[in-house]
Amino acid sequence: MASPILIAQQIFSALSNSNSNHIGCLNATATNATLHSAHSTALPISATSFISLLVSYSALQEWLKLLLFGGILESLRRLGLHLYYKIYGSFFITARFEEDDSSFDWMMLWLSKQPSWKNARDVEISTRSFGLNSNAVLIEGEEDDLTALLNRDRQLAYLPSEASVHHLWYKRHWVRVTRIIRQGYNNRREEVLEVCILSTNHRILNQLLLDAKKVYQTAQQNTISIYTSDSNNSWRHMASRPKRPLKSIVLDHGIKDLLIDDARDFLASKAWYAARGIPFRRGYLLYGVPGSGKTSIIHGLAGELGLDVYIVSLSRSLLDDTALNELISDLPEKCIALMEDIDAAFSQTLKRDLEKEDEEAAKDIKDEKDKPKALSTSKVSLSGLLNALDGVGAQEGRILFATTNKYSSLDPALCRPGRMDIHVHFKLASKYQARELYRCFYLPEEEEHADDDESPVIADSGYVSEEEKAARSSSSDEDTAFPIKSADFSGYSHHARAPKLSSAKVATLAAKFAGAIPEREFSMAALQGYLMAFKTRPYDAVRDAPEWVKKERAEMAKKMELSTSSEAVKENSET
């Protein structure tokens, strides 16, 4: 096979049309010598002739012409493109909305309100909620009431397909909307919404954004947004939750006021902090028994103060010191950063997993020592956390809430003022809390604000009248089991079936209920769980309370016994 260099030499020689001696020489070389020897002898001659051709005056002229011509063509092409984009750009304003950003949700919701969006003929079926539990376009016949939507299950809906382009008119401007789907990091599906408005004036885009934001905020009025960090360690909208009324959370006297007043005062004191050079940050450490309302009060406060909640999950496996630092510095100004179970990030064995194992130990204590322990996967170090909380990158204006069930295990550096300014102890339920929880459960909504209303709606004598018993007997079974049968789902409401009690009556029953609940023995979550079984039977809830207390005490004693014996097994296995 001929060497490529040899072939190239022949072509160059033929092209150069140079003296036949060279060709002859090449031919002679090609035919008479081996390929290897031809290669070694012919190269210098052909190369020289080729170079001399290249640098000859006429050839240089041709080169120059070619360069000039090519240059002009390319410049014209670029100029044409530039002018095209310039002219196009002066008529159109293009805005892109990335799926990760809240503005994407605003736009999707706004678009869902546009008639042309609803008339799209090429559609994608979706159950996505765009942060609002509402869908882009509801199927005809579905309720279009946003507040109702917020409280409902996921709905099936459709989105105009990403393959086609959609047009609509906004304030007499033609708008083109394109949904672009692309593959992002780790092959993740990413969506970008491109909105192109035919207008020379930027104001129209501002108006559109403001309109979209307003529609979204109106829809969001009764909700708080919850954000979590994704695998790329950026904040992602996870859900919108209905605001929890503060009055539904019953704490010991003064705690709620202390928290709300302090947080309000902090949010209004930016200038005060700046004038004194104090970092504009506030930390609250809520500690105490599980199920005492720590998380609930944080969500309640977020709703009350109109702040979004950013959950920092310290035990997430992909989170290390650097990522945590980035996350904290990426927090928006004025938000609640929530770190739950802050102790778990630094302890090797999670307490709750141990508790679960203790329960399982009841079945087979012997195997306890062989059971694998759940290990915290956190790579965050204490110094990393401290640095993230008040290092240079730490966001100003944020309120930090940290919760823990193991206050004593926390490092004092983490708890010091400046990091955790206010420490609040959440205890087991007091009698006062038991009473107020009962009132929250059974006070008819319309009477919650009219506590003095004395008008009895139901007979007041005794726990429950015989007629009432008879009237409610048919429903009492349903309350203890699953309350909704598919056949009678429509119009179901436990409020509708619950007896309407006056506030005075509720107060009397609440006092009786509190009387049956021992002070600081049960968590509020446990009391709530008990009352849930009596949603429509306030009298029975009071009547059965002493029995429930007895049962719970017996169960707790059993659990204690089990945990002591499992600890003994552990100790034995260690020794």
Ligand SMILES: Nc1ncnc2c1ncn2[C@@H]1O[C@H](COP(=O)(O)OP(=O)(O)OP(=O)(O)O)[C@@H](O)[C@H]1O
């Ligand atoms: N003080 C309270 N008032 C009203 N409801 C409460 C209260 N405490 C707990 N609950 C109810 O108990 C459940 C659990 O409460 P929550 O998650 O706030 O407790 P927690 O103290 O954060 O528990 P954990 O330490 O296990 O995270 C919720 O459904 C909440 O409604």
